[in-house]
Amino acid sequence: MFSTVVSGAVKGIMPYLMQVEVDTSDGLPMFSMVGFMSSDVREAAERVRVALKNAGYPLPPMRITVNLSPADIRKSGIAVDLPVAVGILTAIGEIEEESLKDTIVIGELGLDGEVKAVSGVLPMVSHAYKCGYKTCILPADNAREGAVVQGMKIIGVESLSEVVAYFKSDKEERDQIIAPTVVDVDALFTETGSYEDYLKGIDFAEINGQSAVKRAVEIAAAGYHHILLIGPPGSGKSMVAKRIPSIMPPLSREEALEVSSIYSVAGMLKKGETLITRRPFMSPHHSITESALAGGGNIPHPGVISLSHRGVMFLDEMAEFKRNTLNLLRQPLEDREVHIARSGGNFSYPADILLVGAMNPCPCGYYPDLNKCKCSEKEILKYLGRISGPILDRIDICIEAAKIDVSELSHGTQCNESSADIRKRVMEAVKIQQKRFEKDGIRFNSEMNPTQIQRYCKLGMKEQRLMEQIFNTMDLSARAYHKALRLARTIADLDGAEQIEARHLTEAACYRMMDAKYFGKSGLAAEQNNAAKYAGRGA
């Protein structure tokens, strides 16, 4: 007898439907699996044999052949146990083929017939739904995840015998045997309490002082500008970074689906979790390898940069990261996705991140407090030089965090602004940007290309003159010009201003000056020459 069961699988994060074909025929008893699979998938045969026996359906003494189609995609790191078991049971007539119509089966088996959770359920189920399937048999632990796909009937099962019982019963009675899992997606997004709950303990209201840094991250969050925090140890850089997701707008439904799909594939959705509705915040240690950051493996596993999609990737002690690892960020920061080429194919993972870097101003951390800092100019330049120019180019805001005074700490909670208040302003600015870029295919000011900058960042005569003055006096590069304009646009949006005004430009310049001085080509030596130049002017 021959049977076909449809299951889902993922290649990278791309889901596809997999036909599990089972044939039983006379001959020497054997169980063989074909269909371009890696050894970990092949092991399913043993599990299925034992699980079937323990569930009370010993394999008949026949020649059993299983084929996983399409045969041109290498199957690796996926679970095919449950569909193979169901396929065999159908082939030997235990389950009627008719009862499998429009149904896909996903799951892993334990030796006792238990159905275990698998990863990648969300993208598989939503793909199956698009392909016209109506019912989905899932491990109970994944049921809520799959139920996010509205319109799909999700049956969460705990054991193989449950599955058999389900398929054996009449169509009308099935729902009484196992009730379909239902999740109210709207409720996930309207449950206001949960979002505020999540913000408890990571609210900006808890940070005293640091007003300039707070202002800078507000602008960063509003325009999705990558930001670099520079400051001595203990100046609260990490504290600020951790709170950035709390002032970003909540994830939209589409965004939540994207993020959840990635986490699902990575196997990082918690048991019973449905959708990720909070912005991701990833903070990799500086010892991270290149493949862990961008994604790695024969069929690449999503890296930290993809796990931060639509959220914040915080690189603490940015100068300590290996140069190669940091340089890996160049392309994702530009394209907002990661392209990974393997012999098995090319993979693209989404990587629309807000990069937040933090570093000390010098190896000892205390520059320019010369009472504490004994680093030579050369050491400082070498330290700063660890962040390569191209990465720096993609960072729009540089802000210095000062050491916090004890007096500020002991004040207790002053009437600091809460994250919710800041978020309100950010969301206003985001709304303005969405309206502006409706037809441009971008979402934020930071994504503007030079043509768009010309269109949306028009300056009046007065502002134009000011801009020239700023650039001449501060010796900024031409590249910095565009960055400053993008930044000024966001500042104006936060201000609710139609036109970019002088005060927006000067503030934007303030964030730009830092890196011109820090990372300028001749750095501190230029500073020295400058000082002398001014002396000459006085003479």
Added chain:
Amino acid sequence: MTDNNYAYMLHNIPGWGNKTLIRLIDEFGSCENIYNATENELKTKVTVKQYEAFLKAKKKWSLEGEYEYLYNRGIDFYSYVSDKYPKRLKDIPDPPFALYCMGKLPDENRPSVSIIGARNSSEYGKYAAKLFGEKLAMSGVQIISGMARGVDGISQQSAIFAGGSSFGVLGSGVDICYPEENHSLYDSLITSGGVISEYLPGTQPKPQYFPPRNRIISGLSDVVLVIEAREKSGTLITVDMALEQGREVFAVPGRICDSLSYGCNSLIRQGAGIASCAEDIVEYLRRNICDATMKIKESEDNNKGLKKNIDAESSREALLNNDMQKCIYRELDFYPQTTGVIFEKIIAQGLQMTVSEVMNALVELCLLGVASQNGMGFYKRG
């Protein structure tokens, strides 16, 4: 052929140090005599090894060719016995046997002051270096220093910008610019002063070469001015040498809480002159150093000079356009402060200002040229 040809040859003999050469010169009177001395004469004065090295060098060395090659590279050579050798250096203990020079040597008929200090100086140190370099140069004083990073380089650069002359004494050969980032200063020193070294051209800078060159810095000057120095600092080595050579030492006072001011303040406690304005030094030079041949421009009253620095401050304040700028300018200091700190200070005064307003004002101050930013934080520009 002059005595210099012989002197250059002797200076090139490996194993013949400065002390040996000076001793020999005292005994023989000129380099030519040393060169032509008989075996018996010379053997009693130097070690066997040194004598062998001398014979070896004598065989290989072309007296005229080598000297001409040096001359063609734009390097002047002055031995201890040549008449152009700086008189100031003749008085000091352990004078250099020879000086290599690109550009000129300091003018004997003009007063000279060396300005020395920390390499990683604070903004205050940079301000003082600039002020003294510029003002002293305008009074006709030559500025001597080590062309190092920080105080040295800034004072020399500003002296040249102010139209004066300045001389750099190097711890390497004169044809090597160290530190490299000072190459523009190096070039302008050659045209508006000179670069001087006692080391053979081509000598790479090494840590042990720097303390000895400091005796030349102090030796070439009438007054040594210290701007910023930590407790343990190379600058203080120069001061010790200056005192040994009988040079007057001035120090710029600093705050008692800054580690970079420790050196200066303790010098003052030990009796160094206080340099509160350039006129203090000009006045000293006029009274004690200058005579009929050595002239210096008539100096103003000391108190006036001191007051000028403060007046300059208020004239800068007059540049400011509005109250907001004035408020923020008052909070600025020579010590860089981050935007956040400046903002907190403003708030502590009870003024209502937003962070963006503070940032705007800071950038405006930078545009006016009264404030500046280095790496982290804004500071006042003097």
